[in-house]
Every structure is written in structure tokens, then in C-alpha cells.
Amino acid sequence: MAGGNSSLTPAPGCLYVVATPIGNLSDISERARSILEKVDLIACEDTRTTGALLLKLGLKNKLVSHHERNEKESSAGIVARLLGGESVGLVSDAGTPCISDPGFRLVRECRRQGIPVSPIPGPTAATALLSVSGLPSNGFLFVGFLPPKKSARQRFLQEKKAFEYSIILYESCHRIEKMLDDILTILGSSRQVCVGRELTKKFETIITGPIGEVVDRLSRSSKKGEFVVIIAPETYEL
Numbered sequence: 001m002a003g004g005n006s007s008l009t010p011a012p013g014c015l016y017v018v019a020t021p022i023g024n025l026s027d028i029s030e031r032a033r034s035i036l037e038k039v040d041l042i043a044c045e046d047t048r049t050t051g052a053l054l055l056k057l058g059l060k061n062k063l064v065s066h067h068e069r070n071e072k073e074s075s076a077g078i079v080a081r082l083l084g085g086e087s088v089g090l091v092s093d094a095g096t097p098c099i100s101d102p103g104f105r106l107v108r109e110c111r112r113q114g115i116p117v118s119p120i121p122g123p124t125a126a127t128a129l130l131s132v133s134g135l136p137s138n139g140f141l142f143v144g145f146l147p148p149k150k151s152a153r154q155r156f157l158q159e160k161k162a163f164e165y166s167i168i169l170y171e172s173c174h175r176i177e178k179m180l181d182d183i184l185t186i187l188g189s190s191r192q193v194c195v196g197r198e199l200t201k202k203f204e205t206i207i208t209g210p211i212g213e214v215v216d217r218l219s220r221s222s223k224k225g226e227f228v229v230i231i232a233p234e235t236y237e238l
Helices: 030-038 047-057 071-083 104-113 125-133 150-159 176-187 211-218
Strands: 015-018 041-044 063-065 088-091 117-120 140-145 166-171 192-197 205-210 227-231
Touching (some): 030 047, 030 088, 030 117, 041 047, 041 071, 047 063, 063 071, 071 104, 104 117, 125 166, 125 227, 150 176, 166 176, 176 211, 192 211, 205 211
Parallel strands (some): 015 088, 015 117, 041 088, 140 166
Antiparallel strands (some): 192 227
16 A cells, blocks of 8 residues: 655644754755654654754654664554544654664555555765675665674675675664674675764764775774774676
């Protein structure tokens, strides 16, 4: 069942999956702003984060917490409100919901119940970096965050060593160096990668090149914020 349409006014009983800026507030779309203002309720990963965003945008609305730890329980309540005719906007802390962020279970339940779901597209860190990386973009595998354990990360990299498309990963500031060291160890120093940090923000950093050089350059720069890493196919040369 289709969701809403191109209108700036939400339809009754529709769930809107709303992308929000990953850093630069100017990246909010006119439609996203309007939907967030006019829906009956906003389901968000963190009410403090979304509350701060709404304040900066000059908007007010009702917020309900919907995150990884309560997603199953909160989905039932949100679905009930949708079935009752209310419109709901779903947001994550930044970027597009359901892309390595909460929301999948809610959208799945809406589909099961025949509730319309409509995307309000916008920023996503993975494709933002891919678009400027200079690495192959004819196909890619997005896997979000790799396992925290070194052995599991290295096993994944070994299994994907000959993968024919680019691989996009997310990583925190706490594990970025360990993860890049694993890439260096398993894939070799000449494998081409792109590392992005603080995308769309004041201190945006994008480094592309052989992993050996990237690790060296990154060791001399800030590790603040979350990272996006793209691994090029084995046969690719920049």
C-alpha cells in the first residue's frame, strides 16, 4: 500500500520516515520541515536530540521515544495511534531512519497492518561519502557497524576480500583505528579506501587512498565523531 504523496501536509493514518541532517542544518528539506511540524506525533531515537533539532528549526511537536531498546514495545503503541487515524513522523538522531538506525520493526509492522508508509528522503552518511569518494559506485554493500571483536571483524574482511563492489562501513571514534588496522592486515596496504569524518560539518574530513597511507594520515588528525569507511574492490586502482 502506498504512503503519502508530495503534499506538505501529512495524510491521516500515515507513517512518514523522515530523514534529518547528519550535521549541517541547512540540509533539512522543505517537505521534511513541514511534515515534522504538522504530524500528530514524532517517534524519535532520543527525545533530547530531536527536541534540540526542532528548537533550532523553530518547530514544536509531541515526541515519543522509539529506540533500539524499546522498539518492540513502542511500535505497538505507535501502530495503534496510526490505526486510529493519527499521522506519525519517524526520525533517528541524524540521517535516514532504518539505515543502521531504529525503525525497521515499526515499518515492518505497519506493512503487515496495511498502514501506509511514506519516505521523506534526505541525508544518509553512507551515500554522501560514496558520492565524493572517487571509488566505484556502480554497486555497493552497506553493512553498518562491524562486530566489536577483532576476530569477528577480521573474519568478515577475509570473507569479503574478493568482493566485486565497494563496501561501506560505519565506525565509532573508539574503534576506528583498530578497524582500519584490521583492513590493513587482512586486505593489504595497497587496498584503496575512503574515510569520512564529521560529514557536512565545519571540520569535515575526507581521506582517500591506499589504506597504508590513510592510516598514517588519520593518525595525525582528530578522531572525534563517527566515521564512514568505504573499501574499494580488490582490482580497483585510483
